Amino acid sequence: xxxxxxxxxxxxxxxxxxxxxxxxxxxxxxxxxxxxxxxxxxxxxxxxxxxxxxxxxxxxxxxxxxxxxxxxxxxxxxxxxxxxxxxxxxxxxxxxxxxxxxxxxxxxxxxxxxxxxxxxxxxxxxxxxxxxxxxxxxxxx
Amino acid sequence: xxxxxxxxxxxxxxxxxxxxxxxxxxxxxxxxxxxxxxxxxxxxxxxxxxxxxxxxxxxxxxxxxxxxxxxxxxxxxxxxxxxxxxxxxxxxxxxxxxxxxxxxxxxxxxxxxxxxxxxxxxxxxxxxxxxxxxxxxxxxxxxxxxxxxxxxxxxxxxxxxxxxxxxxxxxxxxxxxxxxxxxxxxxxxxxxxxxxxxxxxxxxxxxxxxxxxxxxxxxxxxxxxxxxxxxxxxxxxxxxxxxxxxxxxxxxxxxxxxxxxxxxxxxxxxxxxxxxxxxxxxxxxxxxxxxxxxxxxxxxxxxxxxxxxxxxxxxxxxxxxxxxxxxxxxxxxxxxxxxxxxxxxxxxxxxxxxxxxxxxxxxxxxxxxxxxxxxxxxxxxxxxxxxxxxxxxxxxxxxxxxxxxxxxxxxxxxxxxxxxxxxxxxxxxxxxxxxxxxxxxxxxxxxxxxxxxxxxxxxxxxxxxxxxxxxxxxxxxxxxxxxxx
Numbered sequence: 001x002x003x004x005x006x007x008x009x010x011x012x013x014x015x016x017x018x019x020x021x022x023x024x025x026x027x028x029x030x031x032x033x034x035x036x037x038x039x040x041x042x043x044x045x046x047x048x049x050x051x052x053x054x055x056x057x058x059x060x061x062x063x064x065x066x067x068x069x070x071x072x073x074x075x076x077x078x079x080x081x082x083x084x085x086x087x088x089x090x091x092x093x094x095x096x097x098x099x100x101x102x103x104x105x106x107x108x109x110x111x112x113x114x115x116x117x118x119x120x121x122x123x124x125x126x127x128x129x130x131x132x133x134x135x136x137x138x139x140x141x
Numbered sequence: 142x143x144x145x146x147x148x149x150x151x152x153x154x155x156x157x158x159x160x161x162x163x164x165x166x167x168x169x170x171x172x173x174x175x176x177x178x179x180x181x182x183x184x185x186x187x188x189x190x191x192x193x194x195x196x197x198x199x200x201x202x203x204x205x206x207x208x209x210x211x212x213x214x215x216x217x218x219x220x221x222x223x224x225x226x227x228x229x230x231x232x233x234x235x236x237x238x239x240x241x242x243x244x245x246x247x248x249x250x251x252x253x254x255x256x257x258x259x260x261x262x263x264x265x266x267x268x269x270x271x272x273x274x275x276x277x278x279x280x281x282x283x284x285x286x287x288x289x290x291x292x293x294x295x296x297x298x299x300x301x302x303x304x305x306x307x308x309x310x311x312x313x314x315x316x317x318x319x320x321x322x323x324x325x326x327x328x329x330x331x332x333x334x335x336x337x338x339x340x341x342x343x344x345x346x347x348x349x350x351x352x353x354x355x356x357x358x359x360x361x362x363x364x365x366x367x368x369x370x371x372x373x374x375x376x377x378x379x380x381x382x383x384x385x386x387x388x389x390x391x392x393x394x395x396x397x398x399x400x401x402x403x404x405x406x407x408x409x410x411x412x413x414x415x416x417x418x419x420x421x422x423x424x425x426x427x428x429x430x431x432x433x434x435x436x437x438x439x440x441x442x443x444x445x446x447x448x449x450x451x452x453x454x455x456x457x458x459x460x461x462x463x464x465x466x467x468x469x470x471x472x473x474x475x476x477x478x479x480x481x482x483x484x485x486x487x488x489x490x491x492x493x494x495x496x497x498x499x500x501x502x503x504x505x506x507x508x509x510x511x512x513x514x515x516x517x518x519x520x521x522x523x524x525x526x527x528x529x530x531x532x533x534x535x536x537x538x539x540x541x542x543x544x545x546x547x548x549x550x551x552x553x554x555x556x557x558x559x560x561x562x563x564x565x566x567x568x569x570x571x572x573x574x575x576x577x578x579x580x581x582x583x584x585x586x587x588x589x590x591x592x593x594x595x596x597x598x599x600x601x602x603x604x605x606x607x608x609x610x611x612x613x614x615x616x617x618x619x620x621x622x623x624x625x626x
Contacts, residue, residue, distance in 0.1 A: 086314030
């Protein structure tokens with residue numbers, strides 16, 4: 001038992017402490033600030049991917065939490081646009097055109113999808129007077 | 142290389158014909174329902190012949206984005222034949238829906254997308270074709286405007302479908318960024334060079350989730366039962382028998398791309414999904430009182446069955462294709478039979494089926510054959526697909542053996558609820574009287590449903606009794622053109 005604890009201290013905790021101590025002793029606020037500024041002002045592929053990932057996550061959360069059909073469609077639109085940003089960013093980064101072509105087509109697809117979705121929403125509103133998707137639960141089991 | 146010559150355009154004639162026919166149908170006068178039906182059915186038949194004449198051609202056009210080979214021709218002929226059955230049966234249905242022209246035009250546009258899917262060798266073509274199929278079918282559950290559940294069915298289908306498209310496109314963007322190409326072949330080669338990378342796995346999971354929605358595999362199946370129950374039966378036949386099968390073809394293409402690097406892992410993921418799908422689908426179907434909803438859940442279970450072949454790979458993929466054809470035929474025929482029962486007895490609950498064997502002997506016999514085929518009873522086609530998947534799986538051993546065992550046990554389990562319907566039809570006295578067949582102009586007699594039903598049953602019996610011919614064609618087409626590209 002004691003040996004085990006000793007081993008844990010020796011091999012895991014003490015090296016970790018040493019690493020943290022090293023990092024703290026070498027910590028340079030100015031250097032970190034400089035790196036941060038560099039990252040913020042020199043756009044690279046990473047920025048676009050992070051933006052797309054954030055948009056995709058916001059859209060995903062929106063689809064899972066929103067109950068209004070319009071809000072759902074907007075959330076899905078956010079997810080599609082995240083894919084679009086990815087396509088364009090990769091296309092620029094790789095120096096190819098096929099990603100940009102895909103982005104243009106995705107825009108058209110998204111427009112068509114929204115048109116159909118809004119038509120369905122209009123039908124439901126005229127018939128039931130609501131577009132809250134939780135109101136539609138006659139089919140279950 | 143990218144220009145399109147006139148000779149190459151001939152290979153695109155089936156697709157162009159469908160596009161022209163869809164436009165022609167929209168230009169017909171509002172009242173010309175039979176004319177629209179005739180144009181759609183005749184056009185699909187002509188298309189089927191055109192596709193058949195392309196058998197044996199092996200060529201790439203549009204700079205390698207579009208391939209015409211035996212695999213593509215096989216899938217096209219299969220889907221066109223199934224869609225034709227569905228259109229033939231829809232005549233009496235469209236005689237009383239509000240917009241018959243739009244119904245046929247949308248079906249033809251969906252078929253256009255489905256014809257492009259098996260040929261596309263490029264993610265751009267693949268996704269655009271698949272979205273064409275999805276977007277045109279979102280409104281099909283609304284074909285019958287006075288159906289109270291149509292709106293809910295369309296809503297659920299639309300939300301799940303659009304969400305799945307977003308997942309697919311995001312996964313595809315990651316895949317594109319990582320492999321640097323949109324071409325399926327180049328993508329597979331790039332993956333073989335790059336090796337297994339976690340980002341590729343993320344893309345695979347997103348794509349599997351997206352196509353899982355479209356194929357109605359289990360964690361993503363919630364829309365399927367509702368949409369299939371809420372739509373009018375002829376539409377359900379098309380959604381479950383034709384569009385859903387298109388998703389399987391796309392999934393197969395993506396699995397083939399991934400098989401270079403992720404073969405065991407992708408197979409394991411898909412195998413687990415399929416095992417869960419079969420079991421959950423069958424258990425949920427067991428407790429249904431509405432036969433239409435029961436068949437809808439059994440469609441979910443059958444989606445799992447088909448996926449087993451993809452997970453096992455090799456010769457089991459032939460079994461998958463036989464089962465795709467078998468389930469599509471059974472689903473189309475069964476939903477037409479349910480539509481007849483719905484129109485003549487006023488519903489599709491269990492009690493509406495009591496005594497059907499005496500009241501409508503022909504229909505009951507056809508329905509019994511279909512249900513037995515669903516359950517995988519030997520002389521029918523539903524058996525051969527499962528058989529061709531189980532045998533290679535058992536041969537491979539390991540966890541594939543468990544998968545095969547789950548498939549066989551699920552077939553036995555599914556027979557319980559199919560047999561319950563058969564028992565209601567033959568062993569119980571009738572409680573609900575038949576409605577008279579209304580043969581006036583507004584509500585025709587339902588002869589077209591009968592025609593499509595019997596055609597499908599005849600095909601099912603013919604293929605079931607002579608399975609060799611079908612499996613040979615399937616295996617030659619698959620292994621000559623699809624798998625080694």
